[in-house]
Ligand SMILES: Nc1ncnc2c1ncn2[C@@H]1O[C@H](COP(=O)(O)OP(=O)(O)OP(=O)(O)O)[C@@H](O)[C@H]1O
């Protein structure tokens with residue numbers, strides 16, 4: 001199997017980034033027009049920029065995909081995806097529309113992992129993350145759409161209690177599935 005990119009998708013605060021960290025694969029850093037949260041580092045968590053720069057990159061054909069997500073623009077550059085062609089398995093966190101485009105454009109190179117959690121769990125995690133009421137409402141408004149899109153995934157992980165143990169099980173299950181790509 002020729003998988004070179006693991007894509008995590010799912011509702012906001014379902015635990016995609018947490019699971020990505022547990023799996024420990026090299027991460028593709030995407031672009032966003034939103035402001036950094038406390039503790040987030042430019043070039044590590046995202047390439048933070050403004051909307052105009054991202055729009056210019058889109059016009060110049062530099063992007064694999066972009067998504068308007070809850071008032072901000074996000075996107076994956078083609079240059080960052082080319083890194084995955086140079087060998088080894090990489091991972092990326094995308095919303096449902098980005099994940100769909102990644103699958104359409106990169107085909108079988110992509111493994112889609114859906115991360116699922118209940119609305120109440122996502123809400124509690126958004127509150128704990130310090131989001132304000134408006135952000136929580138806006139993000140939860142996309143909950144059903146992201147849950148519905150999980151049907152396109154190759155695997156779905158439930159990110160509730162015991163999530164880390166489950167992630168460990170997934171890693172073990174993925175190794176034979178990914179074969180040569182994972183061994184690089
Ligand atoms: N299984 C879990 N149990 C409890 N808290 C969790 C769990 N997974 C993640 N969290 C916490 O929930 C918050 C959101 O997690 P994370 O950033 O991984 O979600 P996400 O799906 O990447 O979110 P977003 O799409 O909004 O960026 C974080 O504060 C994280 O520590």
Ligand SMILES: Nc1nc2c(ncn2[C@@H]2O[C@H](COP(=O)(O)O)[C@@H](O)[C@H]2O)c(=O)[nH]1
Nearest residue numbers: 030031066067069074075076093094095098
């Ligand atoms: N389609 C894309 N979605 C992306 C990209 N980078 C991140 N995301 C997704 O956006 C939301 C919100 O992220 P947050 O960091 O503001 O909480 C989340 O679902 C991410 O997965 C991207 O380049 N393209």
